[in-house]
Amino acid sequence: MEIKFLGSGSGKTSLKRFHSSLYFSTNEYNLIVDAGDGISKAILSQQISFNQINGILISHLHPDHFAGLSGLIVQMKLQARTIALDIFIHKNLAETVRKNLYQSYIFNEKLDFEINYIEFEEAEQIKINKEISFIPKQNSHLDKYKKYDKLNLMSFSCSSFLFVGEGKKIFFTGDIGNDSDLYLFSDYEIDLMITEISHVSLMEIYIAGKKLNAKKIYLTHISDEDEEDINKFLNSLEPIERGNIVTAYDGMAFNI
Numbered sequence: 001m002e003i004k005f006l007g008s009g010s011g012k013t014s015l016k017r018f019h020s021s022l023y024f025s026t027n028e029y030n031l032i033v034d035a036g037d038g039i040s041k042a043i044l045s046q047q048i049s050f051n052q053i054n055g056i057l058i059s060h061l062h063p064d065h066f067a068g069l070s071g072l073i074v075q076m077k078l079q080a081r082t083i084a085l086d087i088f089i090h091k092n093l094a095e096t097v098r099k100n101l102y103q104s105y106i107f108n109e110k111l112d113f114e115i116n117y118i119e120f121e122e123a124e125q126i127k128i129n130k131e132i133s134f135i136p137k138q139n140s141h142l143d144k145y146k147k148y149d150k151l152n153l154m155s156f157s158c159s160s161f162l163f164v165g166e167g168k169k170i171f172f173t174g175d176i177g178n179d180s181d182l183y184l185f186s187d188y189e190i191d192l193m194i195t196e197i198s199h200v201s202l203m204e205i206y207i208a209g210k211k212l213n214a215k216k217i218y219l220t221h222i223s224d225e226d227e228e229d230i231n232k233f234l235n236s237l238e239p240i241e242r243g244n245i246v247t248a249y250d251g252m253a254f255n256i
């Protein structure tokens with residue numbers, strides 16, 4: 001299985017990095033995790049065909065993770081796609097996503113391919129195929145908005161994920177609220193950690209990596225301004241530790 005960073009940027013639009021998105025590629029199935037603004041161009045930049053993508057998993061509905069979904073589906077239609085597309089989405093967000101596509105004039109009858117919504121619940125293990133599965137857990141990223149929803153209309157679902165594939169466990173934080181979210185999967189033996197850096201400090205990530213025994217940490221969701229801080233932090237570490245913390249860039253790929 002190959003994991004590639006389609007985007008490693010933060011919520012700030014940058015000329016250096018697309019918004020945060022991961023690409024999991026297995027023999028039979030290719031999954032994108034998050035589809036923010038610019039995702040279609042990020043995919044093209046990596047020489048990936050829209051029709052190679054079998055599924056899209058959405059962590060939450062911030063524009064840097066979700067705003068590109070309808071545009072990406074339109075690109076699939078324009079490429080005369082016929083193979084089905086899976087959309088993995090928390091059950092509390094599924095209706096919003098369906099409506100968003102409908103209101104973007106994406107009507108099922110107009111597509112030559114099916115969209116299968118796979119709605120997941122908290123802590124449920126979702127099997128993507130025989131090679132890869134994931135477990136979602138609610139994190140605190142969106143808690144700060146709850147006070148604004150006076151009419152109680154919104155779901156504030158935002159998931160972190162544990163991906164399981166090839167006997168390895170990969171913890172992908174997605175966007176989180178604070179460092180306690182780094183321990184959502186502390187009951188598991190984690191091999192790799194892919195973490196955002198916008199809402200936690202590098203020291204908090206470093207400590208969590210130690211406590212969780214993660215063999216390698218990939219840093220993503222990076223703004224242009226963050227790069228200097230990351231370099232400073234990494235340079236303050238012993239060389240042997242520095243090698244286990246990797247700053248992601250768009251197009252960076254590794255096999256597990």
Ligand SMILES: [Zn+2]
Pocket residue numbers: 010011020062064065175221
């Ligand atoms: Zn984000």
Ligand SMILES: [Zn+2]
Pocket residue numbers: 060062065141175
């Ligand atoms: Zn977010």
